Amino acid sequence: MKPSALASSVRRGDRRALAMAISLVENGGPGSAALLRSLKRPTRTFVLGVTGPPGTGKSTLVDRLLQFYRKMGLRVGVVAVDPTSPISGGALLGDRIRMARHAGDRDVFIRSMASRGWSGGLSRATSQVIQLMDAAGFDIVIIETVGIGQADIEVVGVSHAVLVVLMPGLGDDVQVSKAGLMEVGDVYVVNKSDLEGADAMVVNLLGLVRGLKSRSAAVVKVSAASGDGVEALGKSIEAIRSKLKAGDRELMLRSIKGMVVETARGELMQKFGRLSDSKADRLAGEVLAGKLSVSEAASRLAK
Ligand SMILES: Nc1nc2c(ncn2[C@@H]2O[C@H](COP(=O)(O)OP(=O)(O)OP(=O)(O)O)[C@@H](O)[C@H]2O)c(=O)[nH]1
Ligand SMILES: [Mg+2]
Structure with missing residues (x-):
């Protein structure tokens, strides 16, 4: 299929075309540049980054957020970036399995991508896939990064809002700041609130957040496993999304600049x-x- 025809099919919301287009940009072949050039400029999709150390419950939480947004009737794309498996060389299936109940939903599109050594917790084609999902008319694109703990977190650039997902038992707040995570979050999520130590972690994080000079951030306690607190988390994300809907120029520029x-x-x-x-x-x-x-x-x- 010609890149321009593929782009039109993507814009019509054709899921097979979107899957093909994503593979094309992932492989970076000759048609890929032409396809990307023929997309309109990014305009409407809200890009939500979900990051944090390994195993804190990011995928389980993304599954809950999918439910939250589907109840609102919004169409959601998910990019789950997995570390490259040394055995298969491809993305692991764990994230897709956690979100499997949405697999039959026409208004949800989940794609796993391998990081293939690309730094910052993303995969090389992440920003191109955001552009494709934007063209396909998704209201929200959620990007789950590779579980990372260091400061080079490129997801911040491409996102309009970043959730940093933490859990009790990660160590004290000093370790959280040392890992550079206090520089990147718009919302700090203390997940696994069913485990001991969650309240103490919330108190510590609130202290750290109050110390932030250049910006504000929220702290929300949830249990992704049970769904407790997910509505409140959804509301604090909606507060940011509403700024985008109102045409906040700084917020729009943040994601576009990150993609460039x-x-x-x-x-x-x-x-x-x-x-x-x-x-x-x-x-x-x-x-x-x-x-x-x-x-x-x-x-x-x-x-
Ligand atoms: N007790 C408890 N366990 C949870 C909760 N949320 C997730 N888990 C469990 O934590 C483990 C990791 O969950 P994932 O959602 O895969 O975490 P992740 O952050 O996506 O992991 P990676 O992508 O591998 O970094 C799983 O065994 C989940 O069942 C929670 O709220 N409470
Ligand atoms: Mg995961």
Whole structure:
């Protein structure tokens, strides 16, 4: 199918076309650039990032949020980024299984993607997939990152709002701030409120949030397993989404800028991959011959 025809089918909401288009941009083939060029500019979709350390309940919570938004009649796309499995080389199925009850719903589209070593908890094509889901008319795109604990969290850039999902027993609040997580959240979710230590964690987080200078953030306690607190969490996300609906320019720019930067990063990395190997061989030879230092060779390669 021609990229322009594929783009029209995606815009009509054709699910098979969307699946094909996502595979095309994931593989980065020749038609991919043409397809992306023929999409209209991003306009309406609310992008919600869900991040946090491994095993805190992100997927279980996304499943609850799907229920929350489906009750409102909204159409939701989900991108679940999994670490690349060393065995299969593809995305793990765990996240899809947790959200399986929505599999038959025509207004929900769930896609797992492998991170394939791409940093920041995303996959290389994440921002392109957001653009495709936007074109397909989804009201909300939820991105679940690879379970991460460090500060290079690119999901912040592409999202309009970021949930940082934590749970009791992760260690004290100092560890949360050390991991850079206090720099990124719009809503801090203390999940697994059925476990001991949840209330103490909420108190600690409220203290940290009050200390934030440049912005405000909320702290919400939930149990994704039972659904307790999910309505309240949904309301605090809706407070942010309503700003987007009202045309908040800063918020719109935040996600668009993140997508531009991520896409540029992807292009640079691809170019670098094509160039680097033969040049690196030659430069390594020059280092071995004593003509260049490693850092001089690296600067030349970077240029
Ligand atoms: N007790 C309790 N367990 C929960 C709750 N929510 C999720 N879990 C469990 O926590 C485990 C991890 O849940 P996931 O939803 O896979 O967590 P995740 O953050 O998506 O995990 P990764 O994607 O692997 O980082 C599962 O065994 C869930 O059943 C909760 O509210 N209470
Ligand atoms: Mg998960």
